[in-house]
Amino acid sequence: MQASYLARFFVLYQIFRNPLKYLKKPLYLQPRHFFNFTNNFTNTFIFRGFRILFGLYQTFIISSHIIVFTNVKKSATPPRNVSYTPINMMSFYYWFREGKTKDLGTIYCEIRVDGEKSVPISTKIKLNRKQWNPKEQCFQGKEAAKNQKLMDNHELRFSQIFNQIGFEKPNEPIRPVEILERHRVANGLVRKGKRVPSFIDVFKEFIKDQYLLVKAEKLKKQSVVSRESKFQTIRIYLVQKQLEQIAIDEIDHVFMEDFKFYLKISKYQESTIEKYLFLIKGIVKYAVSKGYTQDRKIESYKVEKAKEKDPVSLTQEEMDKVDALDLSDKHRKTFDIYRFCAETSLSFIDYNTLTEDDIVIDSDETVWIKLGRDKTDTRQRVPLNEKAMSIFKRYGSDIYLLPKLSNTKLNKYIKEIAKKAKINKYLTFHTSRKSFVDHSINELDIPESTIQAMVGWKDSRQLSRYARVKDSTIKKQFLK
Template sequence: MRTSQTFSISFITRKKKKQPDLALLYARITVNGKSLEISLKRTIPVDKWNQAASKLSGSSSESRQINKKIDETKAQLYKTYDGLLKEGLLVTTQTVKARFLGSDQQHYTLAYLINYHKEKMGKVLKYGTMKNYTTTENYLKGYLKAQYHTSDVYLKQIDYQFILGFESYLRTLPSLQNNGVMKHMERFKKLMRLAEHLDWIEKNPTKRFKLRFDQVDMVYLNKPELEKIKNEIFEKPVLTINRDIFVFACYTGLAYADAKALNNNHLQIGIDGNKWIYTRRSKTNTAVRIPILKEAQKILDQYRNHPKIDGTENLLPVYSNQKTNQYLKEIAKVLKINKKLSFHTARHTFATTVTLANGVPIETVSKLLGHTKLSTTQIYARVIDSKISSDIDVLREKLNLLQAKENSID
């Protein structure tokens, strides 16, 4: 019961041995006559400390910040003490300190949160997404080891300084550019939001952190480049195969995973009586329906009985993503196309050169790509120079007609 307990809080300082004019600040908690100290991790000038008032003298910015920290600590310690009493737990200096620091809830650590996320989301999120979370986890472990010399941290100990420190740590890694850093920070924010929703933390410090992505130019092939790749005769058969599958994606807009998974069950007769691809995007599970253009059908016919897919339901002999991109780089080098080709370049090419540049409305392109928001398509679908030129020619013609009418009236 409360009447059987005595609880008090005071604040003391301890001078630094090598800097006697500075002192470390501590909160001293006393329960039933037994005391324990908690470091506030603050250094203060000795001559400004008023022990009687447990405050730093003066009205400087430093004094206001230290005094605010003292008031907040005092309020939190009383709240901690009251909480233990309400829960009927044994109240000691150790349990108050442990609850205050978060160490009485050992499962509410960053490592526990990450493992919980793996367990709950491992079967919901795609393999690639979970693989990215694992990379973020490894970077968090590296940061903890480098900055704090530990392997884990309690969630309530994560503050805004911790977040900024993690960002700075990521920026020291030679393999990461700004957008890579922001993707890891984005996943960290999602993890902390999960902890907030689970009521494992009262406040989510990552809410204040703003993601700052650099705008990236999408790589796509213009019409002459696409024709060049289509018409080239390669000496290596493996380059021919990967070129053909790349071109197929240029005329369907399918992402790598969806092209690799394509099988006979995905071929349907569409509303117009022609062959369509009916599938779902592996990344988002969004339904996609794509009319098969002549160029794409030609490639499907060409590989119908290919040995690599013989005995399977697959429609195309797609290599691994790594190998495919490796061969595409070789193709670009052979053809002297000074662009960093990857399989995803085909998707961008479909959105720009194949569809938008030929007058297909962006709303239709969005449906073909399987986007749920038009704004996503606007990022992918670049307006190429030839389209700008043709649009301006139409504008010039309209302006000339208006000018001619005005002149005839005069």
């Protein structure tokens, strides 16, 4: 047995004589490797010599500015004009952790590399407190050899990972957390945290819930279709930016500003951009309500209100001019829809979802459209005037026979009609609703409160976005 320790002594002596020769590759040495033997040998002259020599070895290495078994932090500033190559030294520190039963427990380990420590990890070696020597970091008693073999296998696994990292990154420091992470991955021990769903997944679930509300008649289908359309635009952006898997809690101010810029260069109107940004904020709020994330940083993002522009609308004379044109079938249907909504203040969604329950005939045989608006959660009440009634009768006085086209086609065809009629205005289908408000306030002198009830607004603050009081109206009202 003493011959074996003399061989170890000779190896240690060679390292002491020329440490730089042996430190070209990463080492993982610690005192236990040199004096882990029976208690009967601990008091011998050779053992005491080993401890003294190992202490000298540590002192020499530290004085040579080589970080081995020290607590020098990585952030320590080295002397000037001295270049350092990371010399990664790994060691293990063990201790006994008592379990539920007194004096019975498990040996835990801490990996140390250049003074940096890992989190405690279990070696799964269970024993009695008396079977562990904390001072000498070794086992004792009858099962010492068996436990020592288990510990050697434990160290071997981490040593192999340590050497592999050292081979892959020869000039970089090795961190204990990286060793531990590779060990967990290799053994299928990666901790599975609560997965945060992607923005796309949350949006899809949001749409499903919206359709459930439609099924329960709490929401109109066209509202959900509009959001689905916006979802496709957002998805195209995410694909272009390679953000298909972006988590819902990663939607932040930077994302919002970048998406806003994308919409601007794609020539979207400011009012449309505003709707997109509010929709994204709504999706994040939905995710918080579902418990998918607790991150509320997006709540502080302020959506810039679209600058108010002069509302675009058609006058009665302009609409009569278009009505007199010889229009194709698709253009005639388009303008009939446009004119009907311009006379009744219906939005695209409200028009497309009209049912016979929304048509009411009072005691004077006046036909009314009375419906609840999802957008403002208010009632809209408007009687059909002569022009609206003529269009209604043209299609058999049946609400279900009124022509229906997609919003995209309506916007496209109404521009073609304006060009044919030589009307130099940027028209969309929504300008029909603005035409109603403009005509009501400037030509019919209807009070704001009445317009509010007919259009279905909660208040009259939106009036400035739909119409402007013309000079002729002011003159007529003031000088009458």
